[in-house]
Amino acid sequence: MKVLIVEDEILIAEQLQRMLKDIAPQAEVLDVLHSVKTARRWFMQNAEPDLLFMDIQLSDGISFDLFNYFDIKCPIIFATAYDEYAIKTFKVNGIDYLLKPIDEEDLIRALEKFKALKKNTQIPADLLQTLVNHPAQKGKMYKEKLIVQHRNASIPINLSDVTVFYLDQVIYVVTNDGQKYIAEQNTLDEIEDILNPTDFFRAGRRQIINQQAIESYKGDTSGKLFLKLRSTQMPEVEISREKAPVFKRWIDR
Amino acid sequence: MESLTNTSSQSNELPAVPASDATDYGNTISDVKYQNLVSQLNPHFLFNSLATLESLIYSDQRLAVKFLSQLTRVYRYILTTRTTPLVKLSAEINFIKDYADLLQTRFGKGLQVIINVSAKANEKQIVPAVLQILVENATRHNITDPESPLIVTINTIEDQLIIENNLQKKQILEPQRKEALKSLCNLYTYFSPVCIEIQETPETFKVILPLI
Numbered sequence: 181m182k183v184l185i186v187e188d189e190i191l192i193a194e195q196l197q198r199m200l201k202d203i204a205p206q207a208e209v210l211d212v213l214h215s216v217k218t219a220r221r222w223f224m225q226n227a228e229p230d231l232l233f234m235d236i237q238l239s240d241g242i243s244f245d246l247f248n249y250f251d252i253k254c255p256i257i258f259a260t261a262y263d264e265y266a267i268k269t270f271k272v273n274g275i276d277y278l279l280k281p282i283d284e285e286d287l288i289r290a291l292e293k294f295k296a297l298k299k300n301t302q303i304p305a306d307l308l309q310t311l312v313n314h315p316a317q318k319g320k321m322y323k324e325k326l327i328v329q330h331r332n333a334s335i336p337i338n339l340s341d342v343t344v345f346y347l348d349q350v351i352y353v354v355t356n357d358g359q360k361y362i363a364e365q366n367t368l369d370e371i372e373d374i375l376n377p378t379d380f381f382r383a384g385r386r387q388i389i390n391q392q393a394i395e396s397y398k399g400d401t402s403g404k405l406f407l408k409l410r411s412t413q414m415p416e417v418e419i420s421r422e423k424a425p426v427f428k429r430w431i432d433r
Numbered sequence: 434m435e436s437l438t439n440t441s442s443q444s445n446e447l448p449a450v451p452a453s454d455a456t457d458y459g460n461t462i463s464d465v466k467y468q469n470l471v472s473q474l475n476p477h478f479l480f481n482s483l484a485t486l487e488s489l490i491y492s493d494q495r496l497a498v499k500f501l502s503q504l505t506r507v508y509r510y511i512l513t514t515r516t517t518p519l520v521k522l523s524a525e526i527n528f529i530k531d532y533a534d535l536l537q538t539r540f541g542k543g544l545q546v547i548i549n550v551s552a553k554a555n556e557k558q559i560v561p562a563v564l565q566i567l568v569e570n571a572t573r574h575n576i577t578d579p580e581s582p583l584i585v586t587i588n589t590i591e592d593q594l595i596i597e598n599n600l601q602k603k604q605i606l607e608p609q610r611k612e613a614l615k616s617l618c619n620l621y622t623y624f625s626p627v628c629i630e631i632q633e634t635p636e637t638f639k640v641i642l643p644l645i
Contacts, residue, residue: 188577189481189539195488215578237477239543240576241604261480280484 184229185212186219187259188239192280196233196259199284204291207231216241223250224403227425231294232256249403251422255297257290322376328353328361337361339379343393343411345371347386354411356393381430383407383417391431399424475569485539500538503531507565514561519624519645522594523555529564529587536572543577547586554589557644560620564596567640570614571598573605589644597639 183200187193193212200207210229213219216238223246232254234243246252252273259278275297276290325336343354351363351371365371372382380388389407397407403421405428419427482504489497510528514520526548533546546568568585575598577583585598618629627643 189485190541191488191492191539192481192484194492195484198488198491217578237606239540239578239603242606245604261484262476280480281487282484 181207181231182229183207183209183231183233184222185209185233186214186238186243187212187233187235188214188237189235190214192235196282199282199287203284203288215239216243216245219243219246220249223252223425224399224421225425225428227429228252228254230254230298234258236260255294257294323374326353326363326374328363330361335361339375340390340392342390343409344390344414344417345388354414356411358411358413378433381427383419383427384423387417389417394431397427397431478569481539482535489538496538500535503535506531507535511562511565517561519558520561521555522550522557522559522589522644525559525561525564526550526555526587528562529568532565533568533585536568540572540577542579543582544572545582545584547584550587550589550594554592554594554644557592559594559642559644560617560624563617563642566614566617567596571638574602575599576601576603592644594642594644595639596642597637600633600636600638 181204185193185196187196190212193214197209197212200209210226211222213222217240219238232252234256236243236258237260254273255275256273257276257278258274259280259282261280275293278286278290324339326339326342327334327336329335337353337355341355341357343356345363345368346352346354347368351365351368353361353363355361363371368382368386368388372380372388375388379391381391383389389409393409393411395408395410397405397419399405403424405419405424407417407419409417482500486497486500486504489500507528510524510531529546530548533544533548537544537546564587571583571585575583581601583598583601585596588595588597614631621629621643624645625643629643630641632639632641
């Protein structure tokens with residue numbers, strides 16, 4: 181269970197970490213953030229945690245402000261000194277509301293609530309891990325070549341030579357030397373299925389890109405990323421704010 | 434009565450016109466006392482302080498004991514000065530040092546309080562807990578981030594006490610206590626021919642209190 185703590189008072193954050201260590205030793209605290217500013221930076225660069233502990237009034241503003249920038253879907257346990265914001269917290273995904281100083285019993289109850297919620301709504305993380313590591317998945321062979329039809333002939337293309345697959349009525353295959361072919365497959369999902377996910381990235385609904393083809397990328401203030409591909413005819417590829425952290429982890433291995 | 438130079442204060446808690454005639458002394462003083470109590474017993478201050486204390490009990494017992502005695506002194510001062518119209522500035526300064534220490538333990542490098550008061554001024558008088566209202570006001574409305582600290586200075590120039598802070602406003606959720614500074618201004622009209630003066634620039638917020 182990956183946990184993120186947003187709390188402006190360092191000492192109070194330390195105490196919460198100590199309590200979590202006692203009560204939920206399986207919890208891994210990814211980070212402790214003290215301001216809206218640093219939290220915003222964090223969510224731009226990282227995938228969501230499993231559980232978020234969050235104070236409301238921070239040293240530089242109100243933590244609710246984050247919801248204006250990010251579509252945060254993970255469950256949140258709010259912690260505050262005085263309960264006047266309770267109603268508001270449940271409009272976002274607040275699953276519980278703790279008052280400071282945090283009572284151990286209350287924290288245990290909040291974590292049970294989180295576990296119950298997780299059980300009902302999603303596949304437990306450990307099961308997911310089992311599935312990912314399943315021999316059938318592990319031993320899966322990815323294709324090295326893709327056969328495309330061109331002028332009544334079948335042409336084998338090395339997948340390592342592919343810059344990008346993109347959907348525009350049909351699926352185009354663009355190679356590093358600038359050639360463009362039409363794939364036989366009807367959906368990008370079918371293509372994605374035969375590609376090695378360490379080499380290719382689904383950049384959105386319309387594109388799958390080869391890692392080797394990425395020349396550079398840059399972010400903007402909204403958290404989106406823009407990729408420049410080596411093939412000069414291709415426009416910049418946009419990566420959504422939600423997908424940006426996933427992309428960053430994929431590219432930086 | 435033109436010393437209230439700017440009504441768009443950092444807290445927007447200022448009256449447009451100081452009302453000296455409309456309110457009688459008894460009501461005004463009980464207003465201020467009430468506000469002191471309300472702000473001192475501000476539940477956020479109390480419960481955040483207790484949460485800090487809890488953490489210190491685990492991590493640094495000596496500091497926990499110091500923090501506890503400062504918290505005790507702060508509350509005792511508020512309670513014992515409830516019925517006192519004026520106190521010596523030196524007593525108020527000792528109190529505000531405790532209060533500032535409590536805040537600094539919590540905010541770390543995000544807050545600096547610099548006090549520089551002349552010996553002569555220390556013998557003058559002031560309405561008790563006024564400084565607490567002003568310092569709390571500053572921390573409530575401004576960013577207290579170690580990367581951009583809030584700096585509050587308390588100085589004296591002759592018979593004036595000057596409390597100044599850099600302005601870096603933050604969004605706040607706490608309900609406004611619009612009456613605090615207003616009651617304070619009103620109260621001062623009973624003690625001093627000189628009014629409280631408030632000056633705001635884009636960078637700073639300054640309150641000038643006449644010493645009595």
